[in-house]
Amino acid sequence: MVRSLAQWTKTLSFPSRISPNKNSKENVNTVSPTVTPTISSNSLSPPCLKNNEINNIMNESHLTSELSQIYPDPDSEKSIMSSVVYCIHHKEGCKWSDELRKLKAHLNTCKHDAKPCTSNCGAQIPRVLMEDHLKYTCPLRRARCEFCTKDFTGESLENHIGNCGYEPIYCENKCGLKIQRRLLGQHKGGDCFKRLVACRYCKKDFVADTMAAHHTKCGRVPVACPNRCETTGLVREDMELHMKDQCTTSLLCCAFKDAGCRFKGPRYSIEKHLEENSPHHLTLMCSLVTKQQHQIASLKSALSRLSLNYSGTLIWKVSDFSAKMAEAKTKEGMELVSPPFYTSQYGYKLQASLFPNGNGAGEDSHISVYIKILPGEYDALLRWPFAHSVSFTLFDQSTSPEKACNIMESFIPDPTWKNFQRPSKEPDSLGFGFPRFVSHEMLKKRHFMKDDTMFVRVKVDPSKIVAV
Ligand SMILES: [Zn+2]
Ligand SMILES: [Zn+2]
Ligand SMILES: [Zn+2]
Ligand SMILES: [Zn+2]
Ligand SMILES: [Zn+2]
Ligand SMILES: [Zn+2]
Ligand SMILES: [Zn+2]
Secondary structure (H helix, E strand, O other): OOEEEEOOOOOOOOOOOOOOOOOHHHHHOOOOOOOOEEEEOOOOOOOOOOOOOHHHHHHHHHHHHHHHHHHOOHHHHHHHHOOOEOOOHHHHHOOOOHHHHHHHHHHOOOOOEEEEEOOOOOOOOEEEHHOOOOOOHHHOOOOEEEOOOOEOOOOHHHHHHHOOOEEEEEOOOOOOOOOEEHHHHHHHHHOOOOOEOOOOOOOEEHHHHHHHHHHHHOOOEHHHOOOOOOOOOOHHHHHHHHHHHHOOOOEEEEOOOHHHOOEEEEHHHHHHHHHHOOOHHHHHHHHHHHHHHHHHHHHHHHHHHOOOOOOOOEEEEEEOHHHHHHHHHHOOOOOOOOOOOOOOOOOEEEEEEEEEOHHHHHHHOOEEEEEEEEOOOHHOOOOOOOEEEEEEEEOOOOOHHHHHHOEEEOOOOOOHHHHOOOOOOOOOOOOEEEEEEEEEHHOOOOOEEEEEEEEEEEEEEOOOOOOO
């Protein structure tokens, strides 16, 4: 192929400003594109040609002989060789500019001049990049794996990295350890403390380093019966049931434990114990019942203390009166007593009594009513003799209260009477009152009795004035 000089001049730039021939029109004309000699294909080349081709072209004698064919005139040739040109790598940044004859020498040192890789990888590498290429990117460079220290060519090292068995990498179980790749499988299956392991008892998976903690509570861990019974194959989660219902040697208490029997024995011996100890158990039960009776009594008194009347007025409901009267007629001196009541919270403790069939002067004809002074909690602080007036009222239970006509009797205590002195622990059985309070005849009249019930009010008044 034949290239024109125009192509040649495209490759070589002629800076007109610094050209030594810029004043010589003739010389300029000698390289003018208007002159179109032909040269052989290996003489001149555009910048796309490989460097070795350029080298061939730039072989000075070769070029000279070529040019001598084109320009037989040695003066023209000299003139051309003296033309000032830029480096063929001008566009890539080379600032070199000088006579054409010196281009060859420049290209040997031009940093932008590409050269074949000296390791013969076949790549063209700009001189400036050659060192980097040989060190880092040349596929034929010699390189050593830092982990296994084997030598590789650059290309095979790239394949090797990421596969090297000696490279330490983090364990995928996140145990935090770095393990050589070749040992990782062994680590993950063996000594990695974050590997999943199945509990040998319950078969569930746990992280290896939590297994010890799991075993302390795993329900399927075999345990021995603390009573050393002969049961085998007991596991932790069944132990409670075993101790409660199944263990033959677990000690049970006698059913009469709460009554005081201290017997304890294995399940099988309990029945025998019960059979043989009936009298003992009966004795225990009796004393328990007695104890409980005392408790009940003390509870009752505590309860009555709570419900005590401190108002000084007692309304006494006497029900089933006809039965009580019948009983009184056959039983001499039968007395009904009222619940105790107080004249005030810290006052005298009193109790009313009623003889349905009368007493003393009223016997067999009247009901008699009395008041008794009982030993009270605060007697030591009270005035003696007792001096409050006392009134008894039998209510007429008429449906219209305005027509009602109650019966009332009252008295002011006589300070000389023994009944009104401070009572001893064993008070007199009789109090003070009215043996002929209401006659049996009168009781049947009006509405004193209704539904076989009568109401008697006992009112204590500290003012001594007899209430009306
Ligand atoms: Zn250059
Ligand atoms: Zn290379
Ligand atoms: Zn390696
Ligand atoms: Zn690990
Ligand atoms: Zn388990
Ligand atoms: Zn057991
Ligand atoms: Zn017992």
